[in-house]
Amino acid sequence: MAPLEPWEKVLISADFLTSVHGEATCVDCHGGQLSEDKDSAHTDLIADPSLDSKNCANCHEKESQNFDASLHASQAGYWTVLNARSVPENHPALETMFGNHCASCHTTCGDCHISQPDSVGGGLLDGHLFVQTPPMTRTCTACHGSRVGNEYLGKNEELPGDVHFRTARMNCVSCHTGAEMHDSQGADHRYSGEETPRCTDCHEVGGANDPIAQHAIHGDTLSCQVCHSITYTSCDGCHVSISETSGNPKFKTDGTYMTFLIGLNTRQSEERPYKYVPVRHIPVDPNNYDYYGENLLPNFGALPTWAYATPHNIQRNTPQNSSCNACHGNAEIFLTADKVRDWELEANQDVIVPEVPSTK
Amino acid sequence: MKKTIQLLLLGFGLLVLSGCTRSTTPAPTATESVGNIAPTPTIVMLPTAADRADTDTCLNCHTDKQRLIDTAKPEEPAEEESEGVG
Numbered sequence: 001m002a003p004l005e006p007w008e009k010v011l012i013s014a015d016f017l018t019s020v021h022g023e024a025t026c027v028d029c030h031g032g033q034l035s036e037d038k039d040s041a042h043t044d045l046i047a048d049p050s051l052d053s054k055n056c057a058n059c060h061e062k063e064s065q066n067f068d069a070s071l072h073a074s075q076a077g078y079w080t081v082l083n084a085r086s087v088p089e090n091h092p093a094l095e096t097m098f099g100n101h102c103a104s105c106h107t108t109c110g111d112c113h114i115s116q117p118d119s120v121g122g123g124l125l126d127g128h129l130f131v132q133t134p135p136m137t138r139t140c141t142a143c144h145g146s147r148v149g150n151e152y153l154g155k156n157e158e159l160p161g162d163v164h165f166r167t168a169r170m171n172c173v174s175c176h177t178g179a180e181m182h183d184s185q186g187a188d189h190r191y192s193g194e195e196t197p198r199c200t201d202c203h204e205v206g207g208a209n210d211p212i213a214q215h216a217i218h219g220d221t222l223s224c225q226v227c228h229s230i231t232y233t234s235c236d237g238c239h240v241s242i243s244e245t246s247g248n249p250k251f252k253t254d255g256t257y258m259t260f261l262i263g264l265n266t267r268q269s270e271e272r273p274y275k276y277v278p279v280r281h282i283p284v285d286p287n288n289y290d291y292y293g294e295n296l297l298p299n300f301g302a303l304p305t306w307a308y309a310t311p312h313n314i315q316r317n318t319p320q321n322s323s324c325n326a327c328h329g330n331a332e333i334f335l336t337a338d339k340v341r342d343w344e345l346e347a348n349q350d351v352i353v354p355e356v357p358s359t360k
Numbered sequence: 361m362k363k364t365i366q367l368l369l370l371g372f373g374l375l376v377l378s379g380c381t382r383s384t385t386p387a388p389t390a391t392e393s394v395g396n397i398a399p400t401p402t403i404v405m406l407p408t409a410a411d412r413a414d415t416d417t418c419l420n421c422h423t424d425k426q427r428l429i430d431t432a433k434p435e436e437p438a439e440e441e442s443e444g445v446g
Contacts, residue, residue, distance in 0.1 A: 006435055007428035012419065026418035034417050038431055041418060146445045235445060243441045253444030 004116070004123035013127025021130050029055065050110035064109070066183040072107035077189045085284075085297040093293040100249045101240045105143060112139050112181070119143055136171040146256075147233045147280075151313040156258065159231055162314050175201075191308055195271045199224045214321070223274040226262055227321040229311035232278070234259040237285035240292075253283055260320075262327075263335035263351040267308050279335055279351055280309035286343075301346035306335055329359035 016022045027034060032045040049055045053073070057064035071077050082094055104119050111117045112134040115124050120142040125131050134140060141149030154161025164170040175197040187193035199205075205215040214227070236254035243250050263279035265272060284305055289296045320327045327333065334353040337345065345352075421427050 006432040007425055010422055011425055011428055012422045014423065017419070017423075025416050026422075027416075030418075032418070036417050036420070038421070041421075233445075238444075238446075246439065246441060248438070248441065250441040251444070251446065252442065253446075256445040 003121050009115075009121075009123030011124070011127060013129060016128040019129060022128075048108055048110050048115075050108040050114070053109060056109045060109075063178070063182045066185075067109065069186070070182060070184040071187065071190055072181060072184075074184075075102065075106055076184075076187075078102055080188045080192075081284075081303055082297075084302045085299050087298055090293065090296045090298070093296055094289065097240060097289050097292045097296075100242065101251065107143075117143055133171075133173055136173075140172040148312045151232055151311055154313075156231070156233070156313075159258075159313065160315065162312055163316060164314060191267050191272070193271070220273040221275045223265070223272070223277045223310075225278045225310055225314070226274075226276050227327075228314045228316070228318060229260070229278055230313050230315055230318050231258045231260045232280060232309065232311035232313060233257075234281035235283035236281065237288055238283035239285075239288055239290070242291070254285070260333060261306070261335040261339065262320075262333055262353065263304075263306055263348075264353060265308060266304055266350045272308075276353075278309045278311055279304070279306040280311070281305060282307045304348045304351045305344050306340070306348050306351050324360040328357045331356045 026032070029049040030046050033040050033043050035041040053064045053067050067073055069076075078098065082098070083091075086094060105117075107117065113125075113130050113132070114128065115122055116138050125135060125138060137149075137153075141153065150156050151159075152162045152165055154166065160166060164174070168174075177197070180196050185193050204210065205212070206219065210216065218227075233256060235256050238251050238253045240249065240251045242248070259281065261279055262276050265274045265277045267277075268274070282305060284297075284300075286295070286297050286300045320330070320333055334356045335348070335351060336356065337352050337354075340348050340352060421431065
């Protein structure tokens with residue numbers, strides 16, 4: 001959506017003043033000074049009081065009690081992979097890098113329920129009214145846009161949007177519940193812990209009444225997306241630095257392209273038992289953080305660069321599920337060693353499919 | 361005689377029912393007993409939107425579109441320095 005005008009970002013509606021949250025005075029939550037003078041009024045202003053979730057916990061205890069540890073707030077997923085690829089002596093440099101380039105994605109209660117996230121310029125969603133269900137394109141895909149948003153909404157050229165959006169206009173919270181957003185159940189990565197949401201929460205598959213025999217045949221060997229997702233976005237190296245002219249953080253990615261490749265599941269667990277999953281190239285390379293120090297990712301090969309993916313462009317019918325041999329024996333859609341750059345082979349040895357399933 | 365008995369019964373009934381009426385004895389006040397009596401909640405009259413605008417100076421500006429436009433700092437369009445998809 002178009003960026004908000006400066007006045008639009010901070011105009012408070014009359015409805016807000018008669019709402020429950022409007023009962024408090026401005027300074028109760030935002031600090032600052034009661035003054036007619038703009039500069040004085042804004043002295044010591046707290047633009048986002050929900051940066052401290054305790055301010056919301058006074059009334060919303062259940063939603064707030066584990067929010068600080070949730071992945072949206074803690075961004076623990078980033079540190080899980082940074083730590084795996086690095087060593088403790090590099091952490092100070094990585095922390096500086098993280099503060100400059102990654103921390104802006106930290107999410108507060110207000111970033112979903114009151115205003116647009118800072119990463120897209122901020123601004124009140126609805127005249128400061130507290131919005132119970134965050135609007136999809138102004139909050140969720142404002143951040144998760146370049147991959148998930150484009151896939152789900154059908155913004156990738158010549159590729160249809162997700163069937164859940166196209167046919168049922170389901171929004172993000174139709175599957176990703178508030179409870180999931182408010183509490184990550186201790187997970188340190190979005191693909192660790194319980195698989196939420198699961199397709200089978202709604203779709204009964206593999207049972208006696210399932211007319212699709214392939215569901216029972218493949219069982220847990222394939223994740224649902226292996227058969228039901230279509231081409232999605234992959235990216236190469238995201239190199240970060242500080243601009244010499246403006247002093248602002250900036251990045252440069254080496255490339256963005258469309259892929260559909262099936263690899264081995266390196267996150268196999270009771271929750272994710274699949275042998276095969278779609279894999280997406282993630283924008284990591286050994287030199288991503290060179291601006292902050294030399295060789296900050298000495299264990300680069302510890303994690304794959306072709307990563308477990310759950311593309312958000314689900315279709316009932318896809319090229320690979322059109323027939324048995326659209327997949328079986330079709331090396332084009334499997335991540336085989338010849339598709340991996342030499343310097344990435346070590347990192348992806350557990351993802352590369354050594355032998356494509358034979359034709360039927 | 362029958363009428364007398366009816367009047368007596370009526371009088372007795374009224375006497376019994378009178379026991380169900382509220383006691384006229386004043387309840388102990390807070391100064392007399394501070395035992396386990398819960399504090400009486402204070403009822404605060406919340407200001408109306410109009411009242412608020414008088415006392416909460418922030419609202420004078422933040423509910424006035426034209427004033428926000430007039431006082432906004434001009435935003436310099438930031439030059440995009442990043443390259444590629446974020």
